[in-house]
Amino acid sequence: MECRFWRNIMPSTTRTKILATLGPASNSEEKIESLIEAGVDGFRLNFSHGTHEEHQKTFETVRAVAKRKNVHTTIVADLQGPKLRIGTFKAGSVTLKSGQKFTLDMKNEEGDENRVTLPHKEIFEALKAGDTLLVNDGNIILKVLKCSPQAAVTEVVIGGVISGHKGVNLPNSSLNISPLTPKDLDDLNFALKLGVDCVCLSFVQRASDIKEARKIIGKKAWIISKLEKPQVLDELDAIVKASDMVMVARGDLGVECPIVTVPVLQKRIEAKCRLYGKPVIVATQMLESMISAPMPTRAEVSDVATAVYDGCDVVMLSAETAAGAYPVETVKTMRGVIENVEADPKYLESVHHFAETASYNNESHAITHAASEVASTLSKVACIATFSVSGATTLLMAQERPCLPIMSINPSEEIARRLNLVWGIKTFIDKKVFESFDNIETVSRGFARISGLAKPGEHIVVTAGYPFGKAGITNVLHIVKS
Secondary structure, three states: OOOOOOOOOOOOOOOOEEEEEEOOOOOOHHHHHHHHHHOOOEEEEEOOOOOHHHHHHHHHHHHHHHHHHOOOOEEEEEOOOOOOEOOOEOOOEEEEOOOOEEEEEOOOOOEOOOEEEOOOHHHHHHOOOOOEEEEOOOOEEEEEEEEOOOEEEEEEEEOEEEEOOOEEEOOOOOOOOOOOOHHHHHHHHHHHHHOOOEEEEOOOOOHHHHHHHHHHHOOOOEEEEEEOOHHHHHHHHHHHHHOOEEEEEHHHHHHHOOHHHHHHHHHHHHHHHHHHOOOEEEEOOOOHHHHOOOOOOHHHHHHHHHHHHOOOOEEEEOHHHHOOOOHHHHHHHHHHHHHHHHOOOOHHHHHHHHOOOOOOOOHHHHHHHHHHHHHHHOOOEEEEEEEOOOOHHHHHHHHHOOOOOEEEEEOOHHHHHHHOOOOOEEEEEOOHHHHOHHHHHHHHHHHHHHOOOOOOOOEEEEEEOOOOOOOOOOOEEEEEEO
16 A cells, blocks of 8 residues: 555645746756745746746756655646737837827837837727726826827826836726737647646636637646736626636736725635636735845735635745745745634634535535535544546535545546645545546545545545546545544
8 A cells, every 4th residue: 555655645734725936036956846845836937938948947847856755736837918018219218297198109110208109909999088098017097088090199197207118008998809929829839748737828808718728728738817907807707617727816907907906806706716616826916025025014914814814725926936035935934824824713714704605506516515514524534535537526625615634536647736726635646546436445545544634543535426537527425434
């Protein structure tokens, strides 16, 4: 038995997972190993920066370190998405004054204090009088007075110094633009060949954007939809259902929407993900001050704690670990916050109170809910074991947010690595058990003991779908004595 159950003997000790972005400050083998030891469950490769060669080297390093440490570390490829930017200025920059008129157009000429190029016809097709344009992360605010297919005359609401290539956001407009640019398609094909576990799709506006990406990605990776535009709220249910995971991308969301509304939108998106059983990531500026300081602010600690109390699956670090001066210390801090929140006796009560009520109108949901209830009421239950070929049975159990650890037993490394970012999941691999249903007791007992999740005499609640291999079916609830 010891030989069979050697994989992943050091599972995460927290229910909430940590996703860390790799970059110049953290992509060495030594730092990656230290980050895993500090509590990282998955790494994000940001394709807005770096070359394919650099990402490949980082990818291979993560895989090598994870194999050596016997963990199923998730690797996420984050695509850049469309970047809407103005052109350049003759003088390098200009100062816009509140109340003045300023024109954005399609002319291939350097700009001045009266106009600048905006080389995106999709923007002019979507604009109408009264719309707002945000430039340079909202530091410059323009109101559209009139527009045509080639130009838009605006009034400067909030002025300031503006230089070339600054980003443009359109909070009032839905653009007829694909989330996959030629660069993204090239990056996506490269990432899929590498074998990444998840792909972050930027600039999602509607459910059809996800379906477009699904045609290329298929089942090669999970799709994480980054919600960063207010338009997603019009199709939130459909977008969440079409996604494998969802990211609350608070950076662009805080530019596109009034910043005071972001916490409400975050909770609304999180609740919808819980309702449909889709893992959710909370991202951007979680411990921002630790880019340059060894200690976070009290507000940042509270921000992380709030996301954990709400029951999110993953909290994410961006520049803090990619370019910050204290990447390992940042992860240790985040893990410390998670551990303290999850040790609170009121933690699960808060998690369950936050969620919308899910319906149990099919067999799979009913069995899973019953298993969670058994786990909380039967004495001497140590953990829950889910046997899942596709991951669906495990995701249903995670949706319940049970009081005990969830062992996810899978036949493939690919599924195990994806599930490693899901709330409460400890992933294990055993191919042979899926050849015969008779082995589930032996395998459950073996993994539970060797991982330290159960002691002899304790019970394990088991859920599975029978026959094995039929995706989306959970119809077995079984009790195993360890």
